[in-house]
Amino acid sequence: MDPVRIWSVFNITLKGFLRDKGGLFFTFLFPIMLILLFGFIFSETDEVEYPMHIQDLDGTEMSVNLTEMLKGISSFDVKMISTDEDLDIYLKDNDINFVLVIPNGYQDSLMDRMKGDRNSTVDLTVKYDPSRSSSQVKLSILNGVLQEMNTRIEGVEDTIILEPESIFTEDFEYIDFFIPGVLGMTVMTGAVFGTIFGDSEMRQKGIFRKLSTTPITRGEWILSTMLFQLFAAALSAVVILLVGFLVFGTTFYWNPIAILVLVFEAFFFTGLAMLLVRFIKEAQSASALGNVITFPMMFLSGTFFNVEGMPDFLQVIAKALPLYYVNEGLREAMIFNNYVEATYNMLIVAALAFVVFIAGVLFTTWRQD
Amino acid sequence: MAASNDIVIEVKNLVKTYDKVNAVDGIDLKIKRGEIFAFLGPNGAGKTTTVEMIEGIRKPTKGSIMLLSLDVAKDSGKVKPRIGVLPQEFSSFDKVTVKETISFFSSLYKNGKKVDDLIELLDLSEYRNKLYQNLSGGLKQRVGIAVALVNDPEVVFLDEPTTGLDPRSRQDVWKVIKGLKGSGKTIFLTTHYMEEAQELADRVAVINHGKIIAEGSVDELIDTYGTGLVLTFNGIGPKLPVFLGNTGRKVDLTGNGQVSIKISDKDELLGILEILKGAGVKYKGINVRRSNLEEVFLKLTGESLKQEVK
Incomplete structure (x- = not known):
């Protein structure tokens, strides 16, 4: 790998990019328009609503009060699970990832506490899937509610205990959810379309044929293209975050895992596009190929709306799409500052990027048959 | 066996097969240092396939190619810095200027030539800051030739360098090619145009249906096959x-x-x-x-090259 040649390709691609109005529009203005459009549409209407399942094993006035209180929180769409149900089987059959169990004796314990028994506590059980970013949100909101209840019980703290710790304290609105999605989507579309249009045009113009007679290697070309797409992604990210902050006041955690997610995402989609562009003969087919790659992912991977709100079969499809892990990784890092989950998703994207880079070097060639 | 120093390209029994059809069918060639060698033939005769195998772009089905005493199949890494190629129908990055284009290709080599010298050599000074997409066909070809010379190559391959150009632009390109010969470079010229070969070439090979059917200087061919x-x-x-x-x-x-x-x-x-x-x-x-080369070609192949020109 020769750094001078890698820089040369990067530099000439940048020059062409900066003079291409269409490319600039889709890199910068289009995501801004999306943020403004979706931000204004949804900021006035709703906060994000999450399904919250409750099994009330106590069935007393106080447990019903707690249920009603949770129903009053706009972020929760509360659904009750019958006490007859075996919870483990029910969760599996219905693909539910978050359930609050109010234990038998809830009211009695609370009453004891209020009568002065300082040793009396209530342990609420939450069964949840920690891989879901929404679980963290639900836990956070639930913790906030329970803390408020605790303080209402005179002279008492920690009467009602929820084991998981809160990581989220602010209001969580649609725009907070949306901006990481737009980031992931913009990097994906930029990398896919930038690579497909660039590659197919250069193939048609004979530039690859020319390059194959020079000392530059295919690996150097691929790496350089990936680095350029990463650079374009970074520019997009800055613009998107800036617009989010200035217009909607959104702020995020400066979590380095988010940066790694974006780096590997740019590498992955550039490599994927390079592999697939071999199958198109005409430059005119490039946009069709780009749409085939990006459109399903854009709508199924949780860019615009939470995947959990989708039908079950679509959720299965979503989890097979790379952009899902990008979106999850970005949200875990930027919204919840959750290193473990963010790293998990980042590693999946990194592995995919590594695989397509190797495949790109192995399976794409300038040499003709 | 290494080729002698005077022979810079030596091709033996070169074959390229597509779907059981030999597009190139057992070609032998020897090209001497410092000569302009013109490779003539109608469309589909196997010209570009042959030249691309010599350049290392295509893989031969059979045969050997020695270029500058190096085996192209094994030593392409050593061959590339010493050759310059103008591919057929070459085009470059639309939104990049003439100077930037030449600089880019020059930077791919360790021994890249001075960009300003090339701009001057190809008489492109007036257009150095123009975007490639805004150049005429003739100027684009001149940029293409400049790009083929960025590494000061010993052997230059020019595949149809004047196809589609008006007569004046063609004359300009011819002038450049003559200048290259004057500087001692070996030129492998693939062309449709008889008058181009007649004007420029020291030696000519005529290819038809993948086989060399005549080879020699223009005078030799006219004397042997002319009417x-x-x-x-x-x-x-x-x-x-x-x-x-x-x-x-x-x-x-x-x-x-x-x-x-x-x-x-x-x-x-x-x-x-x-x-x-x-x-x-x-x-x-x-x-x-x-008689001229056109008539020689007509006699050899039974078809007129002029009709084949795109």
Whole structure:
């Protein structure tokens, strides 16, 4: 790998990019328009609503009060699970990832506490899937509610205990959810379309044929293209975050895992596009190929709306799409500052990027048959 | 076995097969240092396939290629810095200027030539800051040739360098190619144009259906395969073509009041002129010339190259 040649390709691609109005529009203005459009549409209407399942094993006035209180929180769409149900089987059959169990004796314990028994506590059980970013949100909101209840019980703290710790304290609105999605989507579309249009045009113009007679290697070309797409992604990210902050006041955690997610995402989609562009003969087919790659992912991977709100079969499809892990990784890092989950998703994207880079070097060639 | 120092390209029994058809069918070539070698043939004859195998773009089915005493199949990494290539129908990055384009390709080599020198050599100074997409066809080809020279190559491959250019642009490119020969470079020129080969080439090979059917200097080819002399009458009346036709000769009416016939020597010429004088057939003037490469090609392949030009 020769750094001078890698820089040369990067530099000439940048020059062409900066003079291409269409490319600039889709890199910068289009995501801004999306943020403004979706931000204004949804900021006035709703906060994000999450399904919250409750099994009330106590069935007393106080447990019903707690249920009603949770129903009053706009972020929760509360659904009750019958006490007859075996919870483990029910969760599996219905693909539910978050359930609050109010234990038998809830009211009695609370009453004891209020009568002065300082040793009396209530342990609420939450069964949840920690891989879901929404679980963290639900836990956070639930913790906030329970803390408020605790303080209402005179002279008492920690009467009602929820084991998981809160990581989220602010209001969580649609725009907070949306901006990481737009980031992931913009990097994906930029990398896919930038690579497909660039590659197919250069193939048609004979530039690859020319390059194959020079000392530059295919690996150097691929790496350089990936680095350029990463650079374009970074520019997009800055613009998107800036617009989010200035217009909607959104702020995020400066979590380095988010940066790694974006780096590997740019590498992955550039490599994927390079592999697939071999199958198109005409430059005119490039946009069709780009749409085939990006459109399903854009709508199924949780860019615009939470995947959990989708039908079950679509959720299965979503989890097979790379952009899902990008979106999850970005949200875990930027919204919840959750290193473990963010790293998990980042590693999946990194592995995919590594695989397509190797495949790109192995399976794409300038040499003709 | 290494080629001798005077031979910079040596191709032996080169074969390229597509779907059981030999697009290139057992070609042997030897090209000497410092010569312009023209590779002629109609579309689909195997010209570009052959030259791309020599450049290392395509993989031969069979045969060996020694370029600058290096085996192209094994030593392409060593060959690339020493050759310059203008591919067929080459185009460059649209939104990049002439200077940036040449700089980019130059930066791919460790021994890149000075960009300003190349701009001057190709007479592109006036256009150095123009975007490639805004250049005329002739200027684009000149940029392409500049790009082929960025590493100061020993061997330059020019694949159809003047196809689609107007006569003036073609003359400009010819001037550049002659200049390259003057600087001692070996040039492998692939072309459709007979007059281009005739004007530039030291040696010519004619390829048809994947095989070399003739090879030699232009004079050698004309002497060997030519049809002798061509006698053209100017300012003719209606009688002359009929009269010549009656002598059993093939008469070529070229328009503009001209008619041509083939003759073998001076005696035949004098005989015809005597007969015409005796018969009182009038004309304004005559012109006698040797056969050209076009006629050689026609005789060899049975087809006219001009019709093949895209």
